[in-house]
Amino acid sequence: MEEDSPVTLGIGVICEGGKYVILASDTRASYGNPAAEGISPNDRAGKQWDFHPFKLVASVAGQLGTAHNVVSQLTIEIEKLLALQESGTTLCREHIENAINEARIHETGRQYNSASRLYFHVTLQQLLRGKLKHGTIDRYAWEEMKKMVFSLPLPVEIILGGFLGDEPILMKASGKRQTETDSDPPVFTIGSTGSKRAMEHLNKRGQHIYSGLAQSLLHIHEAAEIARNNDKSIGLCPGYIIMGADFKGFGQMAHNAPCLTGWAAAYKDRPTTDSLNNDMSRAEAKHCINVLSPSPRFKYKRPPKHAARLVSRKSKGRQ
Numbered sequence: 001m002e003e004d005s006p007v008t009l010g011i012g013v014i015c016e017g018g019k020y021v022i023l024a025s026d027t028r029a030s031y032g033n034p035a036a037e038g039i040s041p042n043d044r045a046g047k048q049w050d051f052h053p054f055k056l057v058a059s060v061a062g063q064l065g066t067a068h069n070v071v072s073q074l075t076i077e078i079e080k081l082l083a084l085q086e087s088g089t090t091l092c093r094e095h096i097e098n099a100i101n102e103a104r105i106h107e108t109g110r111q112y113n114s115a116s117r118l119y120f121h122v123t124l125q126q127l128l129r130g131k132l133k134h135g136t137i138d139r140y141a142w143e144e145m146k147k148m149v150f151s152l153p154l155p156v157e158i159i160l161g162g163f164l165g166d167e168p169i170l171m172k173a174s175g176k177r178q179t180e181t182d183s184d185p186p187v188f189t190i191g192s193t194g195s196k197r198a199m200e201h202l203n204k205r206g207q208h209i210y211s212g213l214a215q216s217l218l219h220i221h222e223a224a225e226i227a228r229n230n231d232k233s234i235g236l237c238p239g240y241i242i243m244g245a246d247f248k249g250f251g252q253m254a255h256n257a258p259c260l261t262g263w264a265a266a267y268k269d270r271p272t273t274d275s276l277n278n279d280m281s282r283a284e285a286k287h288c289i290n291v292l293s294p295s296p297r298f299k300y301k302r303p304p305k306h307a308a309r310l311v312s313r314k315s316k317g318r319q
Contacts, residue, residue, distance in 0.1 A: 008047055008061035009195050009227045009234045012159040013202070014186035014209055015216035018168045021161040021243045023048065024220050025059040026191075026228070028235025043235045050250055051078045055243050056096070056162035056169065057250065061191040062155040066107065070156050074103035093169055097181060100160060100173050108154050108176065115149045124149075157190035162243045185209055189223075194231025198223035205273060212277035214285040217242075217253060218263045219273070224255070225264075242289055251289040259288045 011024040029045035045064060049071050050057045058074065060067040077099035085091050113124035126132055127149060130142045137145070154175045161170045172180040172188040180188070185208040189195040201223040207216065217240060224237040242251035253260065263281075267273050 008191040009198060009224060009231075009237065010047070010059035010061050010157065010159050010188075010190040011195075011198055011202075011220050011223060012059065012161045012170050012172070012186075012188045013207060013211075013216055013220065014161070014168045014170050015207075015211045016213050017210050019245050020213050020216070021163065021168050021170060022216055022220060023057050023059050023159060023161050023241045023243075024224055024237045026224070026235040026237045028233065029064055030233045041233075041235065048241065049075075051075065051162075053082070054078060054162065054164070055248075055250070056160060056164075057241050057243065058158055058160045059190070061157040061195075066111075066154070067156045067158075069110070070103050070107045070158065073106045074099060074158075077102045091164055093164060093167065093171075093181065096160065096164065096169060097171060097179050100158065100171060100179055104154060104156070104173060104176070107156075111152055111154070112149050115152055116145070119148065120145050159188050159190055163245060166245055168245075191227075192231055192233050194227035194234045197230045198227040201226050212282060213242075214259070214263065214276045214281035215273050217260060217285055218267065218276060221255060221260050221264060247291055250292050252292055253285070253289050257288040259284050 008028070009024070009026045011022075013022050014020070015022065025047045027045050027047060028041050028043050030041045031039045047061070047064070047067075048057060048059050051074075056078070058071060060071060078096075081091055081095050081099060084095070109124065116122050116124045116127045120127070122132065122137075122145075126137075127142075127145055130137045130139075157172070157174045159170070159172050161168075163169060168186075170181075170183070170186045170188065172183075172190065174180075174190065187199070187202050187207050189199040189202070202219055205215075205219045205222070207219050211219070220240060221237075228234045228236065237255055239252045239254050242253060244251060263273075263276065267276070
């Protein structure tokens, strides 16, 4: 996909005073410029991943190939946290933030090394040192090589949300920029230009941490539809992921759930949705949530003490 045309809509919010975290993502992947090149988009792209047994979910935007690489490395980094937790360490949000950063650093390093070798037939370490096996790289050439390699973008955005114990987590990482955490209000959007329309609508509705569950689902539903209508690179958000402190697993509400479509019609022209912040609407929303039992993506198993020696011996044998 084109580097200058990021795709996807991703939305993440914390609501009900921290009791629920909601994530939304469309499922459209565009290849180049569909209008100019005549290539139809694919509306079955995967852009959300859970990290069971942690109650965490990531939504991505950008180049899907690069995004998948980052999520793959993030899975490895979070698996390390599972081992750390089993060793007795109490995890905190900084551990999650570091995992996101390490995943991005790993993918950035891979891209830099690949570009150095493809463009100039030198490794990243040789480029950093400015030295080859048989001498020093010309200073002018060295500066141009560094400029070309290190200016490469990291066309990925991530919203990671969920719970670490009883603590709600919502973080956003865009490209090479610093990870955003502790936002107030806890509302993030990622993706193409349509995501700005989504954020504009969420701000217009006054979405904040004490917005009710029903309110927040309606706001996200409205924002996703507005973004899709204003940006053809954004597809349908078929469902919204809900993680709650009061239930295990991951909840999902379909975009065409009766309660959502009914609220959308009833509040379309109303300036406020505050009347949805009540026990009856909350119960109606919960009734429309399907709680999914996630299948483990990984389960840490402590290796036997002699495993490292066995691997070493096998490696020597192959050599």
